[in-house]
Amino acid sequence: MAEAGQQDKASGTPHHAGHRQRLRERFRKAGAEALADYELLELVLFRAIPRRDVKPLAKGLIARFGSFAAAIAAEPARLLETKGISEAVVTEFKLVQAAALHLAQAKVMKQPAISSWSALLDYCRAAMAYGTTEQFRILFLDRKNILIADEIQQKGTVDHTPVYPREIVKRALELSASAIILVHNHPSGDPTPSQADTEMTKKIVETAKPLGIAVHDHLVIGKDGHVSFKSLGLL
Known part of the structure; x- marks a missing residue:
């Protein structure tokens, strides 16, 4: 050539x-x-x-x-x-x-999260899979499970993001959200949830439940794929 x-x-x-x-x-x-x-x-x-x-x-x-x-x-x-x-x-x-x-976000915003699940995962992967530091994202849903807001709550280091359950619930109430989906990435590429991920999710569920806010799922995104807490029986 x-x-x-x-x-x-x-x-x-x-x-x-x-x-x-x-x-x-x-x-x-x-x-x-x-x-x-x-x-x-x-x-x-x-x-x-x-x-x-x-x-x-x-x-x-x-x-x-x-x-x-x-x-x-x-x-x-x-x-x-x-x-x-x-x-x-x-x-x-x-x-x-x-x-x-x-383009990926446009396919999921203002759409029912459950029926748009594949597009939702595509968006989360595009947004977070290749990040070099951890990000914690919240997807806020209304009573019909329509995605009404998508916000990054915290950014952290290569293996840790500080998460504050009360702040998450406070923001859900401000948006009149009835449910949330938690999403964070693992820069290592392996989406396997850590013990800290499991404990943090439990605290958010416990904080949100008395106020009528459901946690539909917690997705962990990595370059090697994703993991759903709900699919693993952790929610």
């Missing part, structure tokens, strides 16, 4: 210019499913790096982070450690991430 900067003998244009056009055409005709993760990254990189072969950079990012989603969601500081990544590239990645989150 021609190296970056080589001229196409027929057209006199850099080889990678023709590659870009061909890749865009494949995307338009066949969609994202027809492209490998590194090729999707190339399409994003094209916008920030207009005159260079970005295939090696895209493949290097996949090798380092593991997937398209993980690369796009990586912390800016980690991305900038990679040779060839500029602030412009980071901006493009974060725009893609923000768009994905908004």
